[in-house]
Structure formats: structure tokens, C-alpha cells
Amino acid sequence: MTRRAHAVIHGRVQGVFFRGDMRERARSLGVNGWVRNNADGTVEAVLEGADDRLELLLSWCRRGPAGARVDDVDVDWEEPRGEGGFAVL
Numbered sequence: 001m002t003r004r005a006h007a008v009i010h011g012r013v014q015g016v017f018f019r020g021d022m023r024e025r026a027r028s029l030g031v032n033g034w035v036r037n038n039a040d041g042t043v044e045a046v047l048e049g050a051d052d053r054l055e056l057l058l059s060w061c062r063r064g065p066a067g068a069r070v071d072d073v074d075v076d077w078e079e080p081r082g083e084g085g086f087a088v089l
Helices: 018-029 051-061
Strands: 002-012 032-037 043-050 069-078 086-088
Touching (some): 002 051, 018 032, 018 043, 018 051, 018 086, 043 051
Antiparallel strands (some): 002 043
């Protein structure tokens, strides 16, 4: 079953290769969607894929790459929209 998660990651998450690392992890898990930096210092991502794959990627989001400090991850579950591939915006 395909699900869609809209996540906003708070903390020191910009300038630590969060987006690039997330793209590689998403692609290796077969998760589609996108990730981008926001002006308020957060990282925002939309993820679509199998439930177990999304949980693995969201678990990684709660830690982030080396150099990151994740304070919180807000996740909203939405209806899938058929994202294709994974992009850094």
C-alpha cells in the first residue's frame, strides 16, 4: 500500500547535506517525492512509498546526517498523489 507523508524537520538541518543524503536514502528505499530547504531554517519533504519504507526514512529524518541536530519532525499523512522519482528542490 502506498502512503504519503509530508514532513517538516526542525533543528540544525541546513548546511549539513541533509537534502542530498535524504535523496540517496529515499532512492535506495524506493521512496518517491521531494525535499527542500525553507526560509525559516527547516527542511520540508514529501515522501511516497510503502509504509515500511516510509517509516525507515522518517526514522532516519529524526537523526539526520552527521553534523545535523534534529530537534523535531512534524509529519502529516496525506492521500498519495503519484510522485515519481525523488528530487532536491
